[in-house]
Amino acid sequence: MMLTRHNLSTHALHFLTFSVSAIAQLAAPCPGLPTASTVCINRHASVMPYPFFRFHPSDGSLSPEDSFPRTNTTDPTFALVRNATFLVFDHARAADILGPDPILEHLFDLPPGFVHEAPVYVPSINSVIFSALAQDVVPQLIINLDGPRPTIANYTPEPPVYGVNGGRYHDGKIYWAVSAGVPFPHPEDGSTVLQTPGIVELDPTTNATRTLLNNYYGAQFNSPDDVVVASNGDIFFTDPWYGWSGNLTAAPVLPAATWRFRPATGQAQIVESSLVQPNGIALSPDEKTIYITDTGLTEFDMPEHVLPRFSLNSTGPRYLYAFDLDLEGKGGRVLTEKRVVFLAAEFGTDGVHVAADGSIVGAIRERVDVLSPEGELILQIRSTFVVNNVQFVGPDLDELWLFGYGGVSRVKWNLKGRLEGRASS
Incomplete structure (x- = not known):
């Protein structure tokens, strides 16, 4: 009508x-x-x-x-x-993940102003080793899980390592993405330690470290941020500019990129260069997919005396990408079929892990997102502090620990992690 x-x-x-x-x-x-x-x-x-x-x-x-x-x-x-505490967007899947009685428990208050990163659970010593990422702070931290309550202490390997930003456990060792590249005093004897950004291996049973990679044909890496190790020993790491923005290293000389490093040959090769600021990185359980986050909404436009040296542009990239991964591929055939699977609703995804069932777990400011392998938002965990990274912890890897500015918390639920570096069918 x-x-x-x-x-x-x-x-x-x-x-x-x-x-x-x-x-x-x-x-x-x-x-x-x-x-x-x-x-x-x-x-x-x-x-x-x-x-x-x-x-x-x-x-x-x-x-x-x-x-x-x-x-x-x-x-x-x-x-x-x-x-x-828990925001549920997909009730059926979230109920399986959370179980009947999920709990978010605050464990430790930590000094404010520090980014706490690179948490790694070490089964052999039933402990979590993680980093206090801040200018002039050298020791890492260790949480011992033996006993009625977790206890925390400073941790200094030998030689000491400054500016650890990402870490993964593989075959009894920890592999660190190290963002700092300036001389620093040994925290125990005061001697000068020389270091550039790169990849460092830590033996948690002896506390010994050794540098595996610290340059690309003479050029210093920017500030390796996060790292993951495949079952064949290949190390994939992101190399954005955040170390410089926090005064941990010199100004960048390489484009921000994602790399594959092969310890068996010593070869480092760029495998992804289209992301503005690649950040977190994780592998699917079957190692057929690799996830990389882009926090390119950070714009490095602040004066030299302002730390960190970036502002935020909410229209910039804050995506989680998935790529098909071919561990036998060469050159441009290692990572293919790039696709966006998620847009972070706040800031951008920092540390990211993949659970045993393929669920993606990402740290995003004051929350943790749990996504399906295809990037569908299932639930959020809302924290009382800014979360930079997460880690599955415990003999059954059935607790999720949150690390960030000023604190450590843990979630008790039904979702389990996995020992990374072991492909599953």
Whole structure:
């Protein structure tokens, strides 16, 4: 029929009323999961009632207000989101992952202002070794899991290593991505230790380190950020510019890129160069897929005296990519079929791990995202501090530990990790 101005307005009013009523329940308690800590998000909150507003800083800074739970909306159920620990977007899959009684437990307060990175669980000593990544801070830290409660202490291998940013366990050893490249004093005897950015191997049973890679035909790497080791011993690592931005090393001389290093031959080769600032890296259980995060929303435009030397552009890359991986491939045939699988809703994905079932677990500012292998958001863990990296911990690898600015926490749930460097069918 032909609509007059009167019946058009009436039609629009009915449509608006229907739309608002259809989306009034953005959040609700999750059936079968603890109501005090777990909230289900209806249809990924794909339609919010007008008006709604999420704050985005215009000065290139980070703000805790720039997040999904702090979105200002008229829906009263959204208060549940702001106070929840676990946000569920796919109830069926999240229920299997969380189990009937998931818990986020805060374990340690750590000095503020430090990025805590490179957590590695070492089964042979039932401990987690991780890094305090900050200017002029040399020792790492170790958490001993023997006893009724975990205990924490400083940890210094020999020779000591400064500026560890990423780490993985493989065949009894730890492999570190080391971002610092300046001389530093030995924390015990004060002697000068010389170091450039690269890949370092640590034997956790003897505490001995040895440098495996520290240059590309004489050129210094920028600041290796994260690392993963395949079952054949190949080491894949990202090399962005963040070490320079934190005054840990000299200004970059190489493009930001992802590399494959083969310890058997000593050859380092770029295998991916299209990401703006490659960051976290992880392998699927069958080693047929490699995931790499891009935090290219960081723009290195700050004055020399400002640390870190970057601002944020929310329209810049903050993607998680998947690539087909061919460990037998050469040159440009190692990583193929690049595709975006996820856009981080806040900042960008930092450290990333893959669970035994193929779920992707990524640290993103004050939260941890759990995704399907295809990048579908299943659930979020909301933290009280900025999370830089995660690690599956324990004899059964059934705890997820969160590491970041000012703290360490752990999640007890049903999702299990795996010993990396062992391909599964």
